[in-house]
Amino acid sequence: MERSTLDTRLHAHLPDGLADGVFPAGCPSRTVLDHITSKWGVLILLSLSEGEQRWSELRRRAEGISEKMLAQTLKTLERDGLVLRKAQPVIPPRVDYSLTERGHELSDLLVPLVTWAYNNADDIINGQR
Amino acid sequence: MERSTLDTRLHAHLPDGLADGVFPAGCPSRTVLDHITSKWGVLILLSLSEGEQRWSELRRRAEGISEKMLAQTLKTLERDGLVLRKAQPVIPPRVDYSLTERGHELSDLLVPLVTWAYNNADDIINGQR
DNA sequence: CCGCATCCGAGAAGATACTG
DNA sequence: CAGTATCTTCTCGGATGCGG
Numbered sequence A, B: 001m002e003r004s005t006l007d008t009r010l011h012a013h014l015p016d017g018l019a020d021g022v023f024p025a026g027c028p029s030r031t032v033l034d035h036i037t038s039k040w041g042v043l044i045l046l047s048l049s050e051g052e053q054r055w056s057e058l059r060r061r062a063e064g065i066s067e068k069m070l071a072q073t074l075k076t077l078e079r080d081g082l083v084l085r086k087a088q089p090v091i092p093p094r095v096d097y098s099l100t101e102r103g104h105e106l107s108d109l110l111v112p113l114v115t116w117a118y119n120n121a122d123d124i125i126n127g128q129r
Numbered sequence C: 001c002c003g004c005a006t007c008c009g010a011g012a013a014g015a016t017a018c019t020g
Numbered sequence D: 001c002a003g004t005a006t007c008t009t010c011t012c013g014g015a016t017g018c019g020g
Helices: A028-036 A039-048 A055-061 A067-079 A101-125 B028-036 B039-048 B055-061 B067-079 B101-125
Strands: A083-088 A094-099 B083-088 B094-099
Touching: A028 A039, A028 B101, A039 A055, A039 A067, A039 A083, A039 A094, A039 A101, A055 A067, A055 A094, A067 A083, A094 A101, A101 B028, A101 B101, B028 B039, B039 B055, B039 B067, B039 B083, B039 B094, B039 B101, B055 B067, B055 B094, B067 B083, B094 B101
Parallel strands: none
Antiparallel strands: A083 A094, B083 B094
C-alpha cells in the first residue's frame, strides 16, 4: 500500500506488521484482542486494576454479569496470564483475583480508552457533535 | 471504597464516576464501550485510522468479516458519530468511509492497545511469561 | 453459603443468494 | 459495487445443581 495515499498525519499509526490487511484472520493477536475487548473482559480488567478482589466482589462491581460469564471470563484471562487466581482452602471458600504484571500493562492502556468512553458517552448516544 | 486498601500505585486510575461499581448497568458508557470494543468495530476503526477507504477495501482489510457485520458495524459507528459515510450517486456505486474528528480521538487510544496485543499475542497464546 | 459446572432457550453472528 | 434478505450456526445468559 502507498503510505502517501493515506492520511496518517498527526495520528498514531500501527506497527508495520499490521499496516496492511489490518489483521490476518488466523493471527493470534485476533484471539487476544477478542479476549481483552470482550464485553466483560474489559470490566473485569478495569475492576482488578484497582487491586486484588474476590469472586463475590467482582460479581458486584461488574454489575449485570452472570456467574457463568464471570467464571468463563476469569478463566480466559487467567490462561492468558493477565489475571492471577489465589484460592484459599477454607470454608466458606475464598478466592482472590488480581492482575499479573502483564495484566497491569494492559489495564494501563485500557483505562484511557474507558475514560474516553465514559466522558463521551452522553454526546455519542444523544447524537451530538 | 477505601482507596488505601487498593493498590493503585504507579498505575493509571479511573475517573471518580467509575471508581466504584466500575460501571452502572444501564449507563450509556456501557453501550458505547460495547460498540467500540466489539470484535469488528475495533478492526474497522483501526483500518480507517489510516485514511478514507471504500466498502470493498474495508471488507478486504477486515479479513474474515461478513457483509452483514460490515454493514451493521459501519451503521453503528456512523450513528455514534465516529465514522463518516460519503455516498456518490454514480453507477457503479461508490461509498467512502472515514473517521470523524471524534473517531480519530478514539483510534488514537485504540492503536496502543492493539499494538500491545499484537506484540504480546504469541507469548499469551503460548502461555509464556 | 461461595465458587463453580451443566443444561437449555433466545438472540446475535455468520454464510450465502439476491438486487438496485 | 454496495448493500439487503434469508437461513443456519453459535454464543450468551438464566436456571439449576453441587461439592467444599
